[in-house]
Amino acid sequence: MTETPRETTRMRHSTRELVGWRNAIFTVFFLSGLSLASWVARIPAIRDDTSLNTQGVGLVILSGSIASVVGLIAAPGILARFGARSGMIGALVTVSTGLVLVGLGGSVMPSIPLLVIGLALFGFGNGAVDVMMNVEGAEAEREIGRTLMPLMHAFFSFGTVAGAGLAAAASALSISVAVHLVVVAVLIAVGVVVAVRFVPLREELGDDPHTETPRVPWRDRLRESLSVWGELRLILIGVVVLGMSFAEGSANDWLALAVVDGHGYDETIGAAVFTVFTVAMTAGRVLGGPFIDRFGRVPMLRILAATGVAGLALFIYATEPWMLVVGTVLWGIGGALGFPVGMSAAADVPDRRTAAARVSAVAIIGYCAFLAGPPFLGFLGQQFGILNALLVILLLMVIAGLAAPAARESRRGA
Template identity: 75%
Template sequence: MTETSGNAAPTTRPAHELVAWRNAIFAIFFLSGLSMASWVARIPAIRDDTGLSTQGVGLVILGGSIGSILGLVAAPWLLARLGARLGMIAALVTVSVGLVFVGVGGSLLPAVPLVVIGLVLFGLGNGAVDVMMNVEGAEAEREIGRTVMPLMHAFFSFGTVAGAAVAAAASAIDVPVSMHLGVMALLIAASILVAVRYVPLRAEVGDDTHAGGPRPPWTERLKANLAVWGDVRLLLIGVIMLGMSFAEGSANDWLALAVVDGHGFDATTGALMFGVFTVSITAGRVVGGPILDRFGRVPVLRTLAIIGIAGLSLFIFGTETWMLVVGTVLWGLGSSLGFPVGMSAAADHPTDSAARVSAVAIIGYCAFLAGPPLLGFIGQHFGILNALLVILVLLVLSALAAPAAREQTRPAASGSQA
């Protein structure tokens, strides 16, 4: 077995506290996915109630994307100002308020400006909590001493499945969008208040622990968080995140359309192929932890990059249905672990782990958000399948940067049985 001590950190925390911490982060990832699917699944109903055109829907969604980028940028400030616990509460309560605005503007008092305001708030909260929950997840993983970040990201996927199922049921029985999203908002706000009780207070992520004297001023903590951007190894981990996040985010937005416009299949086949992708990436994250602990990050990342390149090549150049199916499966598996492994690798530092995870999370999520529009621009001029060649190049760069994620030797954690 290769070295797995890179995830371990000295801890005196008892096993039951580690389990509770891990489960709390599972729940927060789940809530983030639940919120996302709740809104996305009701887009057709909101469009009908507000009379938006397809282009109008795109402009409304842009409000959410702008909010998400603002949330990513604001996350280090929130961590320094509020700490992780209060920061995650503030972020998911903002998400809940955003959902209420979207629901009211989408059906109760149909008004596009209300929907836009709601989506900006929704994106702002989700962008910020994306960074903070990954910071907490990486820290929990270090103390547990086993790789659990991929499973945490799988819980986001579980949340999207649950959110989509609830939304479909609400639509089937004609529950108004405002009522549906209002109930989901209350559930998310109440759940985060319960979940964070099991997240330990830690001074290194800005929490006020009331121990060891007063905390340094938040401006000093913010300056320390930003200083990590000068670390070359961290930037190379960011390259890994860039390629893998680009591959995942682009599939979410363009895979189904590429099946239809690029390969000439019908819309149903496109939707089914996207389903194949989501199942593949979720499966990769569910089983990824033990594989990483067995073989180590670098060989796994390199292998996955090669798998992703092979899958994308089959998808782009394939002419038979089976080629598209196999290519989609490999594409999903290839991009499944890059993001969570990047988080774990960034956390391998004795003093600045939270700031480093925050930095690479910003890189990964910005790639996730900015990649699809870039491919749309290229696809408009050169065709969507040709646009996907950009992902191939980025996956090659991810493979070359993989050594930056190598495990850093640490003493085994006493709570590794969690």
């Protein structure tokens, strides 16, 4: 009996090795989420210690956002030059260094330049590791033969919950920002060093020194990784990820405000509705994998896009509290799987040499939507009202549903 390509690939690793690889990527996603929530949750304390006004906080945050974009763009080159293991260690150690500097500049020795430098390192490291962990997650999923990317992204959410909880505890116990962030930084640095030992060295990334195949120069690997941007199917997968990422990222920044300013409820209701969104999205990612394996990527993406559109419409035009809640749940579920499924689809090609580059390209599109979407909606909200601005998300989710066929499995029978 002839083996399928996937069966041949899966025989390269034992079950124990595959489980270790999977758990290592779960850990990296968790650590990334932990770092993000640890910084965000202490922004009020840092603002008070540095005497920044709201505009100043915004400008400081902008330095981290710009560095994140640079990290996203640099990630394919880092992967080509150093491989996944060293790349992820380097990225998260950079994040840890940034957190230490943020703690020092925002608490012990208040200094805006030190805070900006720390946030730049923090943003660059997180931007780079976002691409790398998705590349490795997609490859581990492919080797295991089950849809795991949604669950991996759920671990990022678990990390944010843990980070927010630790920050709340540190604040309640009057632990300084510096001490809190230094402890988190040490946990992240040690955690990634331990975790990546279970990530296999891979010839196509150029990080396997024991391969008998002549090693392709890293510049050639980088050139090859950039060439994938000319593929129409990859761009359409990027459109799916763009729409879904826009829906998620914009909700993080504007959903609570839309409840307060758009619908006239108080801040407590706004926070509660946002909590409903995060729970719905996390649940969608935890439970979504088996449904994708059962029904396929394209039908699920179409259903989820329609669900998100219905939820957004219900949220925007809600006249009763229950409509807000139901709309928010549907919005969260609708946007839960687009990004991770896009990562899986990008990696689903026979040529493993370009798989990492393809995932990198789609991840860059998705994370740029996270970063650019909220400010764009803010501009539209200022001009036309926040609820009318949310119509842009609705339109993008319609487009994402129409582009869903690009994510079709290359070997459904396997």
